[in-house]
Structure formats: structure tokens, C-alpha cells
Amino acid sequence: MRRMLLLRPLWRYPIISVTVVMLAAVVVLHALGADAVGRWMATAYVGAFVAWTLVRMVRDVLRGHVGLDILAVVAMVATLAVGEYIASLIIVLMLSGGEALEDFAARRARRDLTALLDRSPRTAHVLTHEHASDSDEVQDVAVEHVGIDDVLLVRPGEIVPVDGILLTDSGTFDESSLTGESLPVTHEAGSEVLSGAINGNRAVQIRAVRRSADSQYQQIVALVRAAEDSRAPVVRLADRFAIPFTAVSLALAGIAWAISGDPTRFAEVLVLATPCPLLIAAPVAFLGGLSRAAKAGVIVKGGGVVEQLARVRSAAFDKTGTLTQGQPTLVDVRPVDGFEAGDLLQLAASAEQYSSHVLADSIRRAAVERGIDLLAAEEASEVATNGVTAVIGGRTVVVGKPAYVAAVAADTVRADLTTGEAAAYVAIDGRFAGILVLADDPRPESPAVVSWLRSNGVERIVMLTGDTRATAESIARQTGIDEVHAELLPPEKVHLAADLHPRPVMMVGDGVNDAPVLAASDIGVAMGAKGATAAGDAADIVILVDSLGKVVDAVSIGRHTLRVALTAIWLGIGLSVGLMLIAMTGAIPAVAGALTQEFVDLATILYALRALGGPPSGFPAAGSPPSRRSDTESESHRV
CATH class of the missing domain: 2.70.150.10 (Calcium-transporting ATPase, cytoplasmic transduction domain A)
Structure with a gap:
């Protein structure tokens, strides 16, 4: 078994194995004085490798991908032409070894992503x-x-399968x-x-x-697979470095040849033009960032989202379930004359069985906890974010926003509420029947999240909510948000998000009611810790942990990842150009240059793996100081 494990890399990367054998044979022949045989063997092998590489390059160009292999091809041809055939074999080893190095680095970078896949129940x-x-x-x-x-x-x-x-x-x-x-x-x-x-x-x-495909964990797994298959825009940006980097490398090699008059100098310079920082380091960095985010309970749907996160300049938040805890509790039942509190709660909770709103769930739960039986409706319909209408026992029950209820009960009176309270209005048979008062406090971490974003380059922070203005402004004051857009319908949220500047804009919502605006934003963040729709199809990021603080983690990881990716690219380019300038003087022989290039590749790839770690965001690990509560009154709606 141990022998098989040792042989596995040889079978997985046959070109590396053959190249190592060929290089050893050529070195032995050189030591024995049989240079002609060694040169012939190296020329034939490297020539075949060059032809194979050219075929791959043509295929890449046809797919719209400009590669850097042209530098390696020219370097291999040049080293063979000037008799540096050992250096040519080292270049072949570098190119073929790059695949193995990329596989290792990618496995290391995605380990926390694959951990989720590996433990998926089968x-x-x-x-x-x-x-x-x-x-x-x-x-x-x-x-x-x-x-x-x-x-x-x-x-x-065992793991629960569905x-x-x-x-x-x-x-x-x-x-x-x-x-x-x-x-x-x-x-x-x-x-x-x-x-x-x-x-x-x-x-x-x-x-x-639920079936497997619709269950919570399988949706998380689907997100992970999508993240793994993504290709970050910064990688395409790295592709665009190919042409100028190739031009500079060839120019330096040509100048060295022209000044020295020695064609060997051309080969000595060109063997140091390493493409690996562009081809491997940037993708590895982004895989590391995706993996680090997954470990933190944040699933990011691709490297492109990571780059957008790093550049975010505006943030918009929904209110209920996002800035607030999303678990309103019924604190008062206020019937008007002619209605009993028990009947009001029973009919309202029975109608709310046909609503998906967060307040509806709280009302149903409160009725059950009080031992009230819920009644079935003969018919029911819901107007999203406004309310629900149901016919129960021959009585027409309407529950929802004050304006929605007032449309069928002209005698509707708005409630007198205190800070942090919300209200569901009820009409029965065309008469205003009373209100159900609920309380939904801000999340304890919300003020700290808003403060962190503002102090870390997010220039504009707004609240977009369907709630009434008084309630929205109350929560905004407690969380530190200055700009509030309230009483919005879903299309109005989408329009406001599209017009927000500066960009990119990050929208944070619950992933269900806010699906349209999440999809319309540059970066849609869904609080997916609760409910069956963890995948948040409309969102770019899904937070699996019930904490708004993970938004801070996501932005911090995005910035660190982009910084590492770009630094790895420039580190590789800087080292290569510096070494090429030295090689122009003749101080670095071709064989030494080819070996040095390997160390440059290794250094940049190891640096890219820094995306797995990095400095903490500075955000409190567990909660934040309690927010201040104002004395202003507020009233609610259906968010």
C-alpha cells in the first residue's frame, strides 16, 4: 500500500517523471563526455514538448485565452539553439511541475470547501x-x-441526510x-x-x-460546488498581464543579445521570465479566500464576488431579520369595542397560516403557545409585504399593514406604539377589529457592524425597508444608519439599489422577501441561517451563521484575498524582471537561471496561500455594546 502511495504521483504526472529521467540521463552522458548523444536526446524530447505546447496554445487562443506559454516556448527553443540543452530540460520540468504545484496549492487552498463536500451524506x-x-x-x-x-x-x-x-x-x-x-x-x-x-x-x-436537493445541507453543497467552479475576474486580469509581460521579457532578452553580441545572453535572460505568478498564484489566492470564508460560515459564490467585496463602497440593509433579530414576540392584543381579545388573536393567527411573513410566524406561534386552536380557511390570498386576506368560518379576515387594512375597513385607527414595537392590523367583515403588537429589537451586533463598515471605507450606508417610516427611523437611530428609505414596495427597493452610488453596492437581506433587490445589487448578501432556502439563489453570498457580524468577516476576507492575489502577481513580475536585468550582464548562467525561476514560482505560490489566513477584521467576536434606545414612537408594517 505504501509503495502504491509513493508511485501515485508518478502516474498522475507522467511528464514530470519522464522529464526527470531524461534530465538524469543527459547529465550522466554529459559527465561521461557523450555530449552529442545527450544533446540529440534533449533536442528530440524538448522539441516534442514544444510542439505539444504549441498545440495547447492554439486551442487556448481559439477559446479566447491568451497564455504565457509563448515565453517558455521561446526560451526552450533559444536554449537548444545555443547549446544549453540541460537548461531546456529544466524549463520543461518547470512547466510540467507547475501543474503538480498548482494541484497541491489548490487542494491546500480549498480544504475547507472540500471538507463540506466530503461530509455530505450519501x-x-x-x-x-x-x-x-x-x-x-x-x-x-x-x-x-x-x-x-x-x-x-x-x-x-451520523449526519442527518435530509x-x-x-x-x-x-x-x-x-x-x-x-x-x-x-x-x-x-x-x-x-x-x-x-x-x-x-x-x-x-x-x-x-x-x-424535503427531498435531498431541497434540503439545507445539500443547498450549501451546491453553493460550494458553484464557488469551486468559478473563475475570478482577477484571473482574467492576470491574463491581460500576459501580453505586456511577454513584450518586456522579449525586449530585455533582445537588448541583452544586441549589447553583448552573444545569442547565449538572450537565452539566459529569457529563462527567468516566469509565468507562474500569473497562471497559478492568483487563482490559488482566490480559492484560499473562498475556503477561509466557508470556514467562517460565509459561502461566497465565486472569486468574482470576492473581488467585488474588496471594492464595496455602498451598503444597503433590510430591517426585519437583518438589522433586527427577526424573531418578534407578541406583547399585546388590543381589540376595539365589539371584539374579544381571544377571538381577535385566533382569527388573525388562523389567517396568518397562509402568509410567509416573519410577523405572521410570530403571531401563529403566540396563538399556539396560548393554547388557541387555529382554524382552516375556505380561501386565502396574500399580497406580498402588505398582508393576507382569508375567509374563515364564513368571516372575512384581513391582517397586515394599516393602509392594506384601511382599504377594506375605513375606520382603521393607527396604533400608539413605543420604540421597537411593530403592529399587525386586523379587520373582520369590513370592520376594524384591533391590532396585535409585537416587539423586534435590533441585533446586538448591528451598531458595531454599521460602525465598522463606515470606518473601513464604505462611504454610504442606507436602510431599504417596506416598514413604516417611524419604525424604520427608530431602528436606524439605534443602529447608526443616517439614510432611511421606508414604506417601499419590492420594485422600489430594486430601483433604489440600482441608483445607489458610489459602487459597488452591497445589499444585505433575508434572502427570501428581498430576493429581487439582492439579485439587482452588485453584491447580494442573504442571511440564510434560518429557513429552508439556505442557498439564497438570488444572493451572491449566503451567511450560514445567524450573525450580522459575518458581513464584516466577508468584507475583510475579500479585501485581504484581493490584496494577496495582486501582491503575488506583482511579486512574481518584480522578481522576474529584477533577475532578468541581472542576467543581462551575464551574471546568471542559463542552467542557474532556470533553477532560480523555480524558486520564484514557489515563493509566489506560497505567498498566495496567505489568503487562507490574514489579519482579523477587528470586529468583536461575540456581540457588541448594547445599542441606545430612543424615546421616539414607531409603528410597523409587513416588511
């Missing part, structure tokens, strides 16, 4: 009879074949890869368990509620 234990426990009643199937309502057995230490409802009375799960919560989480029967969570020390049973 099989599930489907129970042939619900609550079965014997092994002969369990069937192992591929995870993609699990159907909705299938009952699954999850053994101790999203499901816990059937066992209780279970403990490690959800750190999904939410960033380091401590195990205990769920009771009836709770939803997300795929990707690791079961504790007790076997549990779950009922699948």
Missing part, C-alpha cells in the same frame, strides 16, 4: 415500517432517492456546520432537524419533509 436508512428498529426493517438507499414523508433512522454520530421532523421524543444534534453554534442543540419531538446536523449518542427517527 445514504439514508429508510424504515420499512414506522417506528421499526430491527435491522431487517431498515433499507439503505441513496440520499437522492429519499421521498417526502419517508421515515428515516439516524444512528448515533431535512425532517423529529419523531423520537428528543434528540441532541451538533449543528455547528450549519449555524455556527458550537454547543449541541436539543430538539423535542415535532421539531425540524436540518440536514447536515450530526446526531448525538442516541438513535433517532425523523420524517422527511
Whole structure:
């Protein structure tokens, strides 16, 4: 087995193996005085390699990709022409070894990305009879074949394969890869368990509620695959360095030849024109940045997004669930004369069963906690961000924004609310029936996030929300945002985001209600830690951890990654040009120059791997000082 592991690189990179054997043979022949044989062998082998390289170059050009291999081809031809055939073989070794070096660096850079892929569940234990426990009643199937309502057995230490409802009375799960919560989480029967969570020390049973492709962890895996397959614009920018760098290298080599009158000097200069910083270092740096972000609980959909993050100059935030905690609690039920509080809450919560809004979920939860039974509707419809209308027991119930309710109940009266409170207005059979008061405080880290962005080059920070102006301005004051655009419909959010300057613009929202504006922004950031749509298809970045502070991490990582990529490029170019200038004097023989070039390549690639680390953002690791609360009144809407 050990022998096979040692031989694997030889089979994976056959050109390297053959080149090393050829180089050793030529060196031995040179030592034995058989230079003619060695020259013939080297010329034939390098000539074949040059022809193969030219074919690849033509294919690249036809695909619109201008490569730097022309420098290596000219260097190989030149070294053969002046009799430096050992140097020509070293150049072949450098080019073929570059592939192996790139593979190593790329594997190192993407290790945290591939860790997510490697632990993706592939099989599930489907129970042939619900609550079965014997092994002969369990069937192992591929995870993609699990159907909705299938009952699954999850053994101790196994990964939950699909999203499901816990059937066992209780279970403990490690959800750190999904939410960033380091401590195990205990769920009771009836709770939803997300795929990707690791079961504790007790076997549990779950009922699948989503297929594999729609489950939380598989959506994360899809994001990771998309990030791996992306190609950063800075890599295409590196391609554009190819022409000027090639021209400068050839010019320096030509000048050296002209001044010295020795064609050997042309070859000695050109062997130091290394393309690896452009071909390998920049992609490796961006893979490192994507990997580092994934480890921090931030999935970035490609290197191009990393570059945009590094240059962000404006930031826009949604309010509910983004700047606020997104978990409003019902604090008061205020019926008007002629309606009872219990009936008001029951009818409103029953209607809210047909709404996807965050306030709707809070109202439903509050009714259930109070032991109120929810009623089915004969018909129901929702107007996004405005409210829901349902016919329940023959009564027409409307719940939502004050303007939406006032359209069917002219006697609607706006609520008198205190700071941080929100209200859902209710009309029953065309009469204003009362309001449900909820409270949704700002996230404790929101003021620190806004402050960090402002002090780190983000020139304009705004709030874009469908909420009423009083509520929006209250939250804005507590979080440090000066510019507020309130009572917006989704198309208005998109229009405002498109007109924001300076650019690039980063929009942060919940990834569901804000999908249009996330897609329209230069950088869409979805708070995807909660809910089933973790992939945030409209977003460029998905935050898997329920913390707005990860926005700071994302921007910090983007800036560090771009800085490392560009530095690696210029480091390689600077070293190459400096060494070529020295070689113009004849101080560096061709063989020594070819070997020196290898060290330049290695130095730039190792530098590119710095994208895996880097300085901390300086943002508090856990929370921030509590925000100040103003005494102004506010009222809410459906965000």
C-alpha cells in the first residue's frame, strides 16, 4: 500500500517523471563526455514538448485565452539553439511541475470547501415500517432517492441526510456546520432537524419533509460546488498581464543579445521570465479566500464576488431579520369595542397560516403557545409585504399593514406604539377589529457592524425597508444608519439599489422577501441561517451563521484575498524582471537561471496561500455594546 502511495504521483504526472529521467540521463552522458548523444536526446524530447505546447496554445487562443506559454516556448527553443540543452530540460520540468504545484496549492487552498463536500451524506436508512428498529426493517438507499414523508433512522454520530421532523421524543444534534453554534442543540419531538446536523449518542427517527436537493445541507453543497467552479475576474486580469509581460521579457532578452553580441545572453535572460505568478498564484489566492470564508460560515459564490467585496463602497440593509433579530414576540392584543381579545388573536393567527411573513410566524406561534386552536380557511390570498386576506368560518379576515387594512375597513385607527414595537392590523367583515403588537429589537451586533463598515471605507450606508417610516427611523437611530428609505414596495427597493452610488453596492437581506433587490445589487448578501432556502439563489453570498457580524468577516476576507492575489502577481513580475536585468550582464548562467525561476514560482505560490489566513477584521467576536434606545414612537408594517 505504501509503495502504491509513493508511485501515485508518478502516474498522475507522467511528464514530470519522464522529464526527470531524461534530465538524469543527459547529465550522466554529459559527465561521461557523450555530449552529442545527450544533446540529440534533449533536442528530440524538448522539441516534442514544444510542439505539444504549441498545440495547447492554439486551442487556448481559439477559446479566447491568451497564455504565457509563448515565453517558455521561446526560451526552450533559444536554449537548444545555443547549446544549453540541460537548461531546456529544466524549463520543461518547470512547466510540467507547475501543474503538480498548482494541484497541491489548490487542494491546500480549498480544504475547507472540500471538507463540506466530503461530509455530505450519501445514504439514508429508510424504515420499512414506522417506528421499526430491527435491522431487517431498515433499507439503505441513496440520499437522492429519499421521498417526502419517508421515515428515516439516524444512528448515533451520523449526519442527518435530509431535512425532517423529529419523531423520537428528543434528540441532541451538533449543528455547528450549519449555524455556527458550537454547543449541541436539543430538539423535542415535532421539531425540524436540518440536514447536515450530526446526531448525538442516541438513535433517532425523523420524517422527511424535503427531498435531498431541497434540503439545507445539500443547498450549501451546491453553493460550494458553484464557488469551486468559478473563475475570478482577477484571473482574467492576470491574463491581460500576459501580453505586456511577454513584450518586456522579449525586449530585455533582445537588448541583452544586441549589447553583448552573444545569442547565449538572450537565452539566459529569457529563462527567468516566469509565468507562474500569473497562471497559478492568483487563482490559488482566490480559492484560499473562498475556503477561509466557508470556514467562517460565509459561502461566497465565486472569486468574482470576492473581488467585488474588496471594492464595496455602498451598503444597503433590510430591517426585519437583518438589522433586527427577526424573531418578534407578541406583547399585546388590543381589540376595539365589539371584539374579544381571544377571538381577535385566533382569527388573525388562523389567517396568518397562509402568509410567509416573519410577523405572521410570530403571531401563529403566540396563538399556539396560548393554547388557541387555529382554524382552516375556505380561501386565502396574500399580497406580498402588505398582508393576507382569508375567509374563515364564513368571516372575512384581513391582517397586515394599516393602509392594506384601511382599504377594506375605513375606520382603521393607527396604533400608539413605543420604540421597537411593530403592529399587525386586523379587520373582520369590513370592520376594524384591533391590532396585535409585537416587539423586534435590533441585533446586538448591528451598531458595531454599521460602525465598522463606515470606518473601513464604505462611504454610504442606507436602510431599504417596506416598514413604516417611524419604525424604520427608530431602528436606524439605534443602529447608526443616517439614510432611511421606508414604506417601499419590492420594485422600489430594486430601483433604489440600482441608483445607489458610489459602487459597488452591497445589499444585505433575508434572502427570501428581498430576493429581487439582492439579485439587482452588485453584491447580494442573504442571511440564510434560518429557513429552508439556505442557498439564497438570488444572493451572491449566503451567511450560514445567524450573525450580522459575518458581513464584516466577508468584507475583510475579500479585501485581504484581493490584496494577496495582486501582491503575488506583482511579486512574481518584480522578481522576474529584477533577475532578468541581472542576467543581462551575464551574471546568471542559463542552467542557474532556470533553477532560480523555480524558486520564484514557489515563493509566489506560497505567498498566495496567505489568503487562507490574514489579519482579523477587528470586529468583536461575540456581540457588541448594547445599542441606545430612543424615546421616539414607531409603528410597523409587513416588511
